[in-house]
Amino acid sequence: MKEKTLQGRPVPEEISPERVYQAIGRGKTFVLNIVTAWCPDCTERQGPHFSAFVDRMQAEGIPVYQITVQHERLIFLSEEHERLVLQFGGHGYPRTALVLNGETLPDYSRVEIMTPLELDILAGEYVYRVKQG
Numbered sequence: 580m581k582e583k584t585l586q587g588r589p590v591p592e593e594i595s596p597e598r599v600y601q602a603i604g605r606g607k608t609f610v611l612n613i614v615t616a617w618c619p620d621c622t623e624r625q626g627p628h629f630s631a632f633v634d635r636m637q638a639e640g641i642p643v644y645q646i647t648v649q650h651e652r653l654i655f656l657s658e659e660h661e662r663l664v665l666q667f668g669g670h671g672y673p674r675t676a677l678v679l680n681g682e683t684l685p686d687y688s689r690v691e692i693m694t695p696l697e698l699d700i701l702a703g704e705y706v707y708r709v710k711q712g
Contacts, residue, residue, distance in 0.1 A: 589633045591645035596659035599646065606681035608709055609642040613667060613674040615649040621673040625693040632675075632698040639706050648672075677705045684708075 591612055602609060612629070614621035633643045648660040655661040666683060667676045671690035676683065687708060692701050 589630055589637060591629070591633055591643040594644040594646050596646065596657070596663045599644070599663060602644075603678060603681045603683070607642075608677075608679050608681075609644055610636055610705060611667065611676050611678060612643065612645040613664060613672065613676070614645060614647055615652070615672050616647055617649065617652050618672045620691055620693055625673045625698075628693065628695045628698055631695060632702050635699070635702040636705070639709070641705065641709060675701060677708060679709060680712075 591610075594611075599611060614625075616622070636643045646660070646663065647656070648664055649655055655664070664670065664674075667674060668685060668688040668690070673693070674688060674690050675692055676689070677687035678684070679687070687705065689701055692698055
């Protein structure tokens with residue numbers, strides 16, 4: 580997989596619901612960032628700081644994917660997008676979740692983590708959890 584960058588910084592690969600479920604089915608470990616196109620918390624508050632989170636996860640060998648589930652408020656791109664949101668804890672964006680060995684972990688799904696400090700703390704939690712197995 581070729582690493583994507585924005586202004587020289589890594590950005591998460593955009594992924595489809597089908598690929599999320601394939602990765603879960605294969606028992607993969609990864610972080611999924613669930614966003615919407617209309618949400619300023621996603622685009623303006625978290626977006627500019629997310630590359631440092633991606634950097635840290637990649638340095639630990641943990642892939643980070645992103646999925647956009649809505650372009651317009653309350654209108655999902657598909658039923659699969661809506662189902663995925665519900666599986667990962669429901670509405671609230673951006674939602675950043677850890678999938679560990681194919682298991683979705685409700686305790687490791689966080690909503691509205693946007694500042695550099697919050698993202699750094701979350702990265703530390705996820706790295707610790709992955710290392711614990």
